[in-house]
Amino acid sequence: MPTLFEQWKKTKPAFETRYEDAVINKFATYGQGANQYTDARGRFFGAAYEVYILAFFIGLYANRCMTLSDNNGKVKNLGVPVGDWKGKTVLSNDAFSQNRKTEPQEIRKPYPELLEYIFAALVARTDIDLMALEEGKISLSTVANQLRKKMEEYANFGFHLLRDKLENEPEKFYSDHGFLHLFRTFAADNEMPEENEDEPSLI
């Protein structure tokens, strides 16, 4: 019997098509995959889902959701189940390293563990009835879809924010520091207390 995590990984979260050119295509070589020239074109990410993930985290940390449009024509998914959103290794293969006969360098690596964090965040923030699920009163796919919907709403807010930022402060996001700066702002807002190692583990 599949776990909730496995069921959720089969889902394909959607996004509003108006953000495709306005945001996704600005940062990803949508449909072409990453290679060592990706950065050179001013697009940091190979796959569109990478921008989606970042948009989701923006919404998550801002704790803001925006429901997707009801109109099916204005909404689409990336065609890839979320379980495949785990990145891949990309090696540099430039003439410099070829001439020097050095080993190609790894410029991207996969991040499958990130999906577990996304799932945990969705479970934390979605109003699911786990007891009903355990008792068989609601189906696994229903709960997985609830999680998917929450993910879409967070990402939708993230895309909305990114579009605004691109319109008003484009120069900030065309360097690789743009996204990081945004997330560091969220981290600075948190002010987590120091972890007390004497406290018993929550497990």
Next chain:
Amino acid sequence: MKLKRVELTNFRNYYGENAVEFGDGVTLLLGQNGDGKTCFYEALSWLFDATARDRREDVSRMLIAELKEGDVARVAVALSFEHKGENKELEKAYEVEITENGGLELKNFRFAGYESVAGERRMVDARMLVMQCFDDFARKFCMFQGERDLARLNNEHDFNHLIQRLAVVKGFDDVVTTTEEMAKTAANAVRHNKSRHNKEEKEWTEAQAALDKAREKCDKAETKYRELEDKLNEVRAKITETERYSGAVDEIVKLNASLEKVEKKILEERNAVRTVNKAHALLDEKWVLCAFAPIFQEFSDKCAEWRKEKKRREKEMKRELEVHRHGTLVNGAAKLPWHKPHGDLLQEMLDECVCKVCNREAPVGSEPYKFMEEKLKEFREGELHAQEEDDETADYMGDLLQLKGKLGGENARKFNRLPEMIAHQCRNEVERDARLQQLQGEKQKLEEEKSMVATTHNLTDNAAFDRHHNGKNLYSAQGRLEAEMHSCEEHWMDCQEEQETAKKKLEALTRPKGEVGFFTEVKELFEQIHDAAVWASKENRAQVMRDLERRAQKHNHALQADGFSGQVRLVLNRQQQWSVALYDGEQLMANPSTSQRSLMYLSVLLAISDCNAEKGDTSYPMIFDAPTSELDAVRVAEFYRSIIALGRQCIVVTKDFLSDQGQVEDDKLKALPCDVYRIKKAEGFDSTRQETIRTNISKVQNYAHSL
């Protein structure tokens, strides 16, 4: 010879047909690096070179990419030109075909010449045509690719051959050769006849032979001495220059050492702190979790709540289940739950026919016995049911708790530390960049200083620097030569004495009458004529060279514009070979800078061209590829003014008159009365694939100018 039109078909960058028409004066072909300028020049070289054949690397890559199996296409360079008033053509061509296995076959190579005879076009031997109109030697001094080719003028053999062509000395040379041979013949006659001579004649002959031998020995000694003298002068000139520049050389060595240190520091800084792509690190290094801590806390809290709730429900469910299952016994005793007593005890009780719970006998078939059987059956079913339930029920809560365990603990501590780690990395990079910037500034300063010292002292190329840096070898060479010269001089003086003695001895004797006396007089006469012819030949050459030198100096002065020009001199060495040199006053400049050397050769070329034009000899077009690469803007302008003033056909392939963005500088070109073409790669090519590149030629200035 005048070039009229050249057509390139599928030759390297020149996909399809491309043509250039030449005027009688200067034609410029402008192109940036990689546009195809050198390809154009090399197409002409290839055409004129009778030994050059079809080559795969000359076929247009765009053509190869287009052809399919079985397709045939043509590669060709064709030229129409005028020679001594007649129209002629030259063409080199071959075919390319894509074979079955995708290979490229070259075939049907042809090299053909054509002449117009009485209005009819007739094919002629191409090799002969080239030899007649523009032979190898003429091309050596008319086609130049870069500064390297200009240095051909430094090849003594070629340069002197060229001088010979210029100076009308053939007649004198014949006289010199003939009289030398006749003098030798007469001398042989004297020697051969000596057996028939009387004693007087014998004495005379022997004395004459001794004098000739002494003279020859003396001449050899003198020649060797002069050679050593020349070598010593050269070494001394180099030493003088080296001493002049030694301060600058030491300065440059010091600056190089400092530069090396700075470059090492730059490398160390780069290696110490790796630059992280921040956008990638958000995902690859999970930096995006830098604000995740509170989210994880929410998740943990929710899991704890659920767990509590689940436990509560499980407890309640158990109680309900027990109430649901258990009623009362027939005898009024409370019904035990299905799992009490244990299955093994029940079996034991049945076997012993006694109930050990209420301590009563239960014979086989009695009600208590049946009750216990029923109870055992219930127990077995209960076990099975519990097992099945365990198998069927998914533990979603358990999965979540497992996930919480995995993401918590050390992993949670990791993402708690992320903000600090990211800040540390960013700070390190900023500090490293600041240090690098400072080091780059230092490096630039050192390079500027080095450049200034090098330019001021003419040490602008590594070769010049090396020569001066290794100056100590020159001192030992000087010492060696001086010693050798001293011993050579002594030997020469001995030879001179010997010659004088032999001369006196001969003079003391009476010239005999008869055949010996006659042949001796004839020999002496021929020797005098020979000496006169030699003198006349030398004088003629010297006159031609003085004229050439004067013209070269004038051109050099103009080309150097306001800069230091030095003096161009044509120098004759002991071996009677001429060479080109640059002087600073009376001091030979042993190592002129690259631009000074380029201008020196160009000025001699222009002077040769002047002489040819005055004599009315066959003139050839001058074809240059990047002749001004070592010159600054002012000298470039002077170069073009000079070649235009020549009034002869010049074709120059260059990147002058183009801005850094590749725009034609029309305002500068308008001042030049010449046709101008732009050679340029067509737009839309893929810089990683050569088969997408093609060069187009277009005329950008049309100047109707004929001489």
